[in-house]
Amino acid sequence: MALIPTIIQFVIAFFGAYFVALWFSMIIWTYYDIRARSQDLYVHIFATALVVVFNVFGLVLYLILRPRETLAEAYERSLEEETLLQEIEERQSCPACRQRVQPDFLLCPYCHTELKQRCPRCDRLLLLKWDICPYCGNTQLQGAPSVLPRETRGPVVPATTRR
Ligand SMILES: [Zn+2]
Ligand SMILES: [Zn+2]
Numbered sequence: 001m002a003l004i005p006t007i008i009q010f011v012i013a014f015f016g017a018y019f020v021a022l023w024f025s026m027i028i029w030t031y032y033d034i035r036a037r038s039q040d041l042y043v044h045i046f047a048t049a050l051v052v053v054f055n056v057f058g059l060v061l062y063l064i065l066r067p068r069e070t071l072a073e074a075y076e077r078s079l080e081e082e083t084l085l086q087e088i089e090e091r092q093s094c095p096a097c098r099q100r101v102q103p104d105f106l107l108c109p110y111c112h113t114e115l116k117q118r119c120p121r122c123d124r125l126l127l128l129k130w131d132i133c134p135y136c137g138n139t140q141l142q143g144a145p146s147v148l149p150r151e152t153r154g155p156v157v158p159a160t161t162r163r
Contacts, residue, residue, distance in 0.1 A: 026059050027051050037067040117141060
């Protein structure tokens with residue numbers, strides 16, 4: 001009558017194997033999960049060791065302690081923030097008086113600083129620093145020098161007549 005002990009042994013072996021497989025999967029899962037969330041080797045080792053030693057409780061602890069974002073999510077967020085920042089920068093303000101101006105303003109209505117130049121050939125608004133019109137290819141533009149606000153431009157004094 002060795003049947004019952006054999007069944008018990010089989011059940012124990014079955015659940016033992018199941019338990020080991022589960023444990024092993026949890027370790028692997030934790031390892032891949034922490035690798036997606038941190039670049040620090042010590043954090044990888046610590047998180048994996050937590051599950052190796054404490055099993056399910058280690059996994060619960062890990063889930064509580066793990067970094068909220070994966071590296072990919074953090075990267076995506078930083079990209080989004082950068083785009084947002086760029087949008088804010090592009091929502092232009094006058095370089096001289098910092099008042100809000102519309103992108104199609106030729107001059108600042110508050111301090112009269114030149115903001116844009118008009119292409120004499122195609123009549124479109126261009127940035128002051130451009131010396132070529134991207135719309136019609138006109139190269140007869142004022143170009144870079146007029147980027148400076150009017151006040152700072154001042155009269156040009158030849159070096160020889162100074163003093
Ligand atoms: Zn202004
Ligand atoms: Zn043009």
